[in-house]
Amino acid sequence: MHKLWRHMGDEALGVEVREFSRLHVAPVADEIDETDRYPSELTTATALKGWNSLTLPKEYGGQGASLVEQLVIFEELSVGSAALGISLITNFQCQKVVQWFGSETLKQRFLPRYREGLCTSFSLTEPGRGSDIRSVDTVAHRVDGGWELNGEKAFITSGSAADAMIMLVQAPGGIALFEVPTDVPGATKVETRDAETFGLRNGPHVNLVLDKVRLPVDSLIGEEGKGLKQAMVTLSSSRVLAAGISLGIARAAFDQALLWAHERKLFGQTVLDFQGIQWYFAEAAAKIDAARALVYQAAADVEAGRDIQRSSSEAKLFASRVATEVADRAIQICGAHGTRVSSPFGRYFRDAKAYELAGGSSEVLKNTIAKSLHKSVSQTAG
C-alpha cells in the first residue's frame, strides 16, 4: 500500500520514518484515540531519534535540518497517528519561539532538553478568547526579581503532559511570550469534560490557571510588545507541519479504504471493480497528490522566506479540507464497515475535521491569504 505515495523531501529519511510509523505508531493509534492519552512512549522514542528537534541548530542538540525534512517526519508519523503528530507540533512551536526570540541563557536551559523528551505546549487561547489572539486577559506584572502572572489559558494541546508552556500574556509594555514551567507554585492544570475534543486526541486539552505565579526575569521571551508578531511567525512555520499531519490522515484513510475495496466481494466482483468507486479513488488520489505538492512547496517557501503567510495558510487550508473530504469518502466506500467503531475511519474523519479549526481555523486562514493578495495588488497597482 505504501508504494502508492512517492517519497517527498529526503527519501532515506522518508523510508526510515514510514517504517517506524507502520511498525510502532499505527498499531497503537486506535487505543491512543479511544483512551485520549498522551503517547509518551512514542514521543520519547522519536525524541531519542532526534526527530522532535531536527531543525534546531547542532549546538542545542538538533541536526540543523530544513523544514522540508521536518515535514517528511510529520507526514509519515501522522499516517500512523495524528495524535503523535500534534504531540510533536507543540514541541516544534515552543522550540522555535525560544530558538528565534529567546535569550542565550533560555536557549541553553531549554532547547537541549528536547532530545531527552521534554514536552511543551504553545498556549495562546483563553476561555473567552479564540481566533482573536490580539486580546489577552492573562497578565504579567513586574515584581522583585522577575514577573508575576495571573489569569487562565485554555484548550492547550499536550497540556496534560507538558513540562513547560510558551504562553501569550499581556505585559505592561504590550503582549509578550513567556516560558512558564507547569510545576511552578500557583500554576494548576485543569481538565474538564469541556477539554475533550472528538478529534486530535492526545490527552485532554487542559486549561492552565495562573494564580500569582512568580517567574525569573529571563522567562520573558524577547521584548514586551513583540509577542503577537513572534506568535504569528511561529504559527506560519508550524502551519506547514499541521498541513503535513492532514496529509498523513488523508493518506491513511485512502490506503485503508483501497485495501478494503480490493478485498470486499459483491455481485461477483470486488468493490474496487465498480467504476463509480474507482472514480472516488481517482478523485481522492488527485486531491492528495495536489495537496502534497502544495504543502512541500510551502515548506520550501517558508524555509526561503518567500511569501510565508500566504504559502503556509494555503497549505493548511487546502490539506485540512482534502483530509476531511478523503476521510468522508473513505467511509462511504467502506459502507457499514466504515462506520464501525472498531474500524479506524471514524478516527480519520474526526482528526481531519478538528484540524480545520485547530491551529488557525479555515476562515482565519482565508483572511490571511486575502490580506496577502490585497497587499500584492496594492503594490502592483501602485
Ligand SMILES: Cc1cc2nc3c(=O)[nH]c(=O)nc-3n(C[C@H](O)[C@H](O)[C@H](O)COP(=O)(O)OP(=O)(O)OC[C@H]3O[C@@H](n4cnc5c(N)ncnc54)[C@H](O)[C@@H]3O)c2cc1C
Ligand atoms: C483540537 C484542538 C486543539 C487546540 N490546541 C490549541 C493549543 O494547543 N493552544 C492554543 O492556544 N489553542 C488551541 N486550540 C484552540 C484553537 O486555536 C481555537 O479553537 C481556534 O483559534 C479558533 O478559536 P475558537 O474555537 O474559539 O473559535 P472562534 O474564534 O470563536 O470562531 C468561531 C467561528 O468564527 C470564525 N471566525 C473567527 N474569526 C473570524 C474572522 N475574522 N473572519 C471570519 N470568520 C471568523 C471561525 O473560523 C469559526 O468558524 C485548539 C483547538 C482545537 C479544536
